[in-house]
Amino acid sequence: MMEVNEEQRQVKSGGRSRYHRSYVIFTILLVLSLCFYINIYNNSETWTATVGLFFPETFHNKTTNVSLTTVSREIVSLNTVSRGIVSLTTVSRGVPAKPWKPPEPYYVAYPYNYSFVINEPEKCQKENTFVVLIIPVSPGNMAARDAIRSTWATERSVADKIVSVLFLIGLPTSQDSEKIQEDLLQESEKHHDLLQSDFWDSYYNLTIKTVVMLEWISAYCHKASYAMKVDSDVFLNVKNLVNMLLLAPKQNYMTGLVARTAMVLRNPHSKWYLPKTVYSPAHYPPYALGLGYVFSLDLAGKIFEAAQLVKPVYIEDVYIGLCMNHLRIALTDPPDGSLFNVFPVDYNRCRYSKLIATTTRSLKDQVYFWKDLQTPGPYC
Ligand SMILES: *[C@@H]1O[C@H](CO)[C@@H](O)[C@H](O)[C@H]1NC(C)=O
Numbered sequence: 569m570m571e572v573n574e575e576q577r578q579v580k581s582g583g584r585s586r587y588h589r590s591y592v593i594f595t596i597l598l599v600l601s602l603c604f605y606i607n608i609y610n611n612s613e614t615w616t617a618t619v620g621l622f623f624p625e626t627f628h629n630k631t632t633n634v635s636l637t638t639v640s641r642e643i644v645s646l647n648t649v650s651r652g653i654v655s656l657t658t659v660s661r662g663v664p665a666k667p668w669k670p671p672e673p674y675y676v677a678y679p680y681n682y683s684f685v686i687n688e689p690e691k692c693q694k695e696n697t698f699v700v701l702i703i704p705v706s707p708g709n710m711a712a713r714d715a716i717r718s719t720w721a722t723e724r725s726v727a728d729k730i731v732s733v734l735f736l737i738g739l740p741t742s743q744d745s746e747k748i749q750e751d752l753l754q755e756s757e758k759h760h761d762l763l764q765s766d767f768w769d770s771y772y773n774l775t776i777k778t779v780v781m782l783e784w785i786s787a788y789c790h791k792a793s794y795a796m797k798v799d800s801d802v803f804l805n806v807k808n809l810v811n812m813l814l815l816a817p818k819q820n821y822m823t824g825l826v827a828r829t830a831m832v833l834r835n836p837h838s839k840w841y842l843p844k845t846v847y848s849p850a851h852y853p854p855y856a857l858g859l860g861y862v863f864s865l866d867l868a869g870k871i872f873e874a875a876q877l878v879k880p881v882y883i884e885d886v887y888i889g890l891c892m893n894h895l896r897i898a899l900t901d902p903p904d905g906s907l908f909n910v911f912p913v914d915y916n917r918c919r920y921s922k923l924i925a926t927t928t929r930s931l932k933d934q935v936y937f938w939k940d941l942q943t944p945g946p947y948c
């Protein structure tokens with residue numbers, strides 16, 4: 569409101585009106601490009617889930633299928649995430665979202681006692697792993713796996729510390745699941761970097777996926793020092809990750825982009841509705857956003873054990889926070905607030921040479937940014 573008055577006052581001062589016309593056009597273009605910007609987030613399995621907790625009523629419709637599809641075109645008003653990283657406003661396209669019906673009873677199937685269909689039990693021992701990177705991805709998304717294999721997953725050692733990379737999938741549920749399964753077996757034969765567990769791979773089963781990940785890490789990778797869960801649409805600067813870990817605590821350590829006061833959504837129409845019967849406090853305990861969180865190896869076993877006692881919710885990163893809260897272990901903020909980014913950081917060699925993780929808008933970007941960063945020349 570204030571801005572409009574200001575503008576009217578200035579428009580009256582005649583000579584500036586042309587300036588103001590272009591200012592208005594510029595603003596409209598900006599808003600339109602932001603609408604586009606919001607709409608192209610369709611890649612991450614957890615991104616919108618997480619964002620929805622900060623910005624209730626923003627995202628409405630998600631199919632129960634694996635990957636996220638539609639992001640709502642409602643008014644989006646994104647203010648501060650965590651430490652004021654983002655400030656973004658865009659306007660409605662006026663497509664009403666139907667009220668979403670959450671799965672009964674709002675929490676997931678018992679998240680353990682699954683077995684591995686495809687496993688790499690020797691991987692960590694053979695590689696003498698320092699940090700194991702686990703990337704949950706949907707079974708059919710070989711494109712994302714190949715993009716990662718050809719980029720940051722090629723960085724296997726930093727300062728003599730070995731980095732191991734594994735993709736974690738469940739059972740394909742689509743109509744062509746038999747074909748996908750055959751392809752997965754071949755892919756595993758070729759790359760030896762797949763873990764597949766026997767639960768149905770779907771969005772509402774991401775918490776199961778995460779608990780299976782913890783179980784795998786503590787069973788097969790207990791000699792490593794650290795583990796990280798990374799979303800498949802994330803650009804990871806492996807060197808910076810390892811350098812941070814070289815100075816990190818060796819126990820009870822978890823870091824990432826830590827949300828400290830995310831609220832529980834009580835509107836039954838909202839996508840991330842949880843009734844009080846499932847979780848009664850108004851806020852979630854601190855948790856590290858699902859785009860990429862790092863933890864010391866001891867926590868894999870501890871959280872896995874806690875998970876036998878903490879009632880599962882379908883929002884996987886929140887669930888890890890609930891388990892950490894149960895264990896009374898505090899999350900650690902990263903040494904620098906710009907290291908982990910939930911909104912895609914525009915490419916810039918200098919910026920990318922300093923961050924650890926950022927979501928990206930496309931696999932193409934992910935590949936391009938990584939390749940550019942490998943070329944010689946100064947970063948900043
Ligand atoms: C969600 O989106 C999908 C595809 O975009 C659509 O088919 C489905 O009807 C939508 N569901 C709801 C509840 O709006």
Ligand SMILES: *[C@@H]1O[C@H](CO)[C@@H](O)[C@H](O)[C@H]1NC(C)=O
Nearest residue numbers: 677678679680681682683876
């Ligand atoms: C899970 O498996 C273990 C051992 O196989 C068994 O003791 C336990 O009861 C099982 N738990 C559930 C909930 O099925």
Ligand SMILES: *[C@@H]1O[C@H](CO)[C@@H](O)[C@H](O)[C@H]1NC(C)=O
Nearest residue numbers: 632633634741742743744770
């Ligand atoms: C997932 O989507 C595919 C096509 O996109 C569809 O054939 C399949 O039935 C869906 N699975 C579930 C569990 O909704």
Ligand SMILES: *[C@@H]1O[C@H](CO)[C@@H](O)[C@H](O)[C@H]1NC(C)=O
Nearest residue numbers: 677766767768769770772773
């Ligand atoms: C999650 O996986 C379990 C085990 O495969 C399955 O019974 C359940 O239907 C799945 N839930 C969803 C929402 O896909």
